[in-house]
Amino acid sequence: MKLEQKIHVFQFLLTICNCLYLILGASILGCALWILFDTGNLLRDIHSDELETVAGGLFLVGLLVLAVAALGYAAAHCQARLMLLLYMAFLIVLILGQLFISLVLLTSQKKIEGALDEAVDQMIISYAGGRDLTASDRLLDELQRTEKCCGRTGPDDWKTNLYIQNLTNQDVLPCACFNTSCPSGPGGEPPLFGASVGNDSYQEGCKEKITDWLAENALTIVAMDASIIILQVLQIILAVYLYKAVSQQSRVKGSRVLMEPEPDQTDPGPDLREDQGGFYGEENRAYWDPEPPHTESTGYPNAQNPYAEHERHGQGYNQMYY
Structure with a gap:
């Protein structure tokens, strides 16, 4: 890959x-x-x-x-x-x-x-009864009604409730502790409480459920x-x-950059290079062409010794006087 x-x-x-x-x-x-x-x-x-x-x-x-x-x-x-x-x-x-x-x-x-046990005990003690229920009271009622339990360890825990302790007949429980409709309690108790004796209340505490x-x-x-x-x-x-x-990937990119040659700033470019047949190379080729011109067909003096013709005429002049 x-x-x-x-x-x-x-x-x-x-x-x-x-x-x-x-x-x-x-x-x-x-x-x-x-x-x-x-x-x-x-x-x-x-x-x-x-x-x-x-x-x-x-x-x-x-x-x-x-x-x-x-x-x-x-x-x-x-x-x-x-x-x-x-x-x-x-x-x-x-x-x-x-x-x-x-x-x-x-x-x-x-x-x-x-x-948590201490919190439930405190909720039972401060349960409001027939007065305005707090969020904790509603939560406790929901727990007992849903889990079908009463009190933390059993129904006797409700004897610590401050409201029940002020009643004449303290043998009452919240309506959430009953598995049927809440029975009416003696002495005109609020409708959230009912008589507990012989009225089908939950006997199991909520501790295990909690x-x-x-x-x-x-x-x-x-x-x-x-x-x-x-x-x-x-x-x-x-x-x-x-x-x-x-x-x-970064190392590969870095190695590629290092491998690429840097352009030569002094290089005149391909158009000016003599070895690549550039523009000026063609014009200047006559000045550096190593091959001499053909002297027999053209009659031009030897390109390697341009003074050879003058030397020949000089020798003939000297022979005339000697």
């Missing part, structure tokens, strides 16, 4: 990898934004340094991935060796950063799980990091081959 064809193949493959890299980078950035700013997930209410480190790291990695993908496309298109070197350096830095994030997430999963949900999300993030790391390794390999091909 010719060198130009190799460069075009590497450019095409690197462009495809950069497109996939861009998609994965956008996914990582979206995952970070979901953890940091979405009020509809439990992670938003967790106060954990480890989780904040993971979320902030994913956000930074997502932004860098978008920038590096653009740099890689420009480097492949322009065949710029300096840009290719920067591209490979940034890829290596991103790989190290992603490995660090994955390591923190895997080693800190128990701490994050404990922080743990499984957290493990699935952590596994998703680690799988995304692993996929993007594999792609980054492939990008580095293609960038190295493209860099070598571009360097070889």
Whole structure:
């Protein structure tokens, strides 16, 4: 395969990898934004340094991935060796950063799980009841209704709720804890609460569901990091081959320039050269023609000794007097 064809193949493959890299980078950035700013997930209410480190790291990695993908496309298109070197350096830095994030997430999963348990307990304590529900209250109701669970470890966790503690009859649960229509509670409780005794409420706590949900999300993030790391390794390999091909092309062009002779500034040109039969060469040929003229047919004096005729006449003159 010719060198130009190799460069075009590497450019095409690197462009495809950069497109996939861009998609994965956008996914990582979206995952970070979901953890940091979405009020509809439990992670938003967790106060954990480890989780904040993971979320902030994913956000930074997502932004860098978008920038590096653009740099890689420009480097492949322009065949710029300096840009290719920067591209490979940034890829290596991103790989190290992603490995660090994955390591923190895997080693800190128990701490994050404990922080999540504390967040759920606090959500149960501050549940608003019949008053205006907050985003956390709606999230807790959605969790219990969807996963068919009640409380973190069981229905008894709701006895810590501040609103229920102020009721005369504290044997009530939120309507999200029932698998049927919410029964009416005694004492005129708000419609979001119902009597728990003998009214088909969920007896399983939500802790196991929350743990499984957290493990699935952590596994998703680690799988995304692993996929993007594999792609980054492939990008580095293609960038190295493209860099070598571009360097070889530059060396070939440089050797061709050195092999081409520089034009002689003192050379009068082909029209003025005598050895090539130029214009002036034809006119001046009589002055340097080595062949003497034929003396017998023309009667011209010998071109090699123009004084020979005069010498002959001089000898005859001398013979007349001697």
